[in-house]
Amino acid sequence: MIVEATGLRKSFGATEVLTGVDLHVEEGSVLALLGPNGAGKTTTVRILTTLTRPDAGQATVAGYDVLREPAQVRSVISLTGQYAAVDENQTGRENLVMVGRLMHLGRSAARRRTGELLDQFGLTQAMDRRVKTYSGGMRRRLDLAMSLIARPRVIFLDEPTTGLDPASRSTMWDAIGELVRGGTTILLTTQYLEEADRLADRIMVLDKGGIVATGTADDLKSQIGGERIELRFADERQLLKASGVLDGIAGQLVLNLPSDGTAAHLHHVLDVLRDNGVVPERVSSHRPTLDDVFLALTA
């Protein structure tokens, strides 16, 4: 296991952020930590990248202990944080060469690698422009390129596409996909089930500082059913009646039901409602979202 952690705990003041996280990543695989804001994703990444010290627990990366051998850990990993960590007033090329030099590549090796990465990430045209003129998507790509300069063995991506528009997100996914095919080990955090689904071999769902589920995307989806039906009601009384006869998760005037996605099932649901004198205002059906995963896993 190239990344291994057991019993990670961390509190900031009275707030317990991690309540005992175990995880492991196989070399060459992609693990996604999926969870809402405040679940402890970033803290987990910061511990594994030596930036935060856990209150308890152990972790190794590439066999190096994150607490006792931080320098060795840093030399084999890279971190791309939630906010693009790039110098706005340097050009793309200058940013890359700088990081190459700080990773102790020689001057010419740093320049050569910079050229390769600019090319790989489609930034060659913009390489001599200051980063402040870059779009959000270009910044993230540059940020990722900076992380790759010394060919790290493990890449940590903390919410790599949060805040990006759909087109930039898709470009970013392609770039990450490329790395995955190249056999790089990746640990990424995300709030998007779709992102975890698309990129990761294994997903761990993190909620309130603990792991609530582990598995492939398919495993998780089957845990909550393939499709969801959402029924919206005009008032609380109707909702109560409906939740009395149907097995689902009730929300704000909403009842959320697992479904197999067939018309027959939808028909059956509506029949049951009609027989009980309940008329939903709206009916919709959708693929499971992160919300559904959470509702299902934490209900």
Added chain:
Amino acid sequence: MSHQGAAAAISDTVTMIDRCVRLMRRNVDTLFVSILLPLLMMALFVYVFGGAIDTGTEYINYVVPGILLLTTGYGASNTAMAVADDMTTGMIDRLRSLPIRSFAVLTGHVTASIARNAVSTAIVIAASLAMGFRPNAGPGDWLAAIGLMLLYVLALSWLAAGVGVIAKSVESASTLSFFMLFLPYLSSAFVPPETMPSWLQPVSEHQPITPVIETVRGFLIGAPPGNDGWIALAWCTGLLLFSFTLATSLYRRRTSR
């Protein structure tokens, strides 16, 4: 790892200096203000207030050393904003997750500060000569004055770096610049302390800027600095040791987990 020890430390520091100097050159606003502000102050004091202030000498000869210290004090304190900018954006995490020497980040900013102050000081000196400043210092006096100012800038830049490390934002880090802009007024920079109210005189005479100004003034307009020279040297050295220790240990604490 092939790059260990001193060679890596030097290489990291050089890379960070390179970065900070480049960022500073491109941060045109700050650079512009840190040159323009002292020039305006000098013009204001020489042409507007100067006539009303009696220092027993040509006023411009009296005030230029004060302006120089204001220039460097303000310039050095801007380091706090540059450091705070790194500390409050994602940049510090990127830098920290690299296997680099921890102080290289601060050393880069401090060195850039010295370069920036060298430029602004040279411009202010050139302007003052054009406005009628007539120093009668020999090369040795100039060297001594420049050496002391360098030490002063170095000490203040490290202090500013420390402030930048703990500042919650770039805006709060800029408070130091304001303070450093104000402090020279309570020194012998613009008026002789003897003309101040008696309760203010001890403050003015014993604050660190006064002996530094007096020494630079002594070197430049040809009065031997005497005791002030040693007091200034002691202040600057002490401040440097204090600031360096403060900045590096705050940095370690802020960036330790």
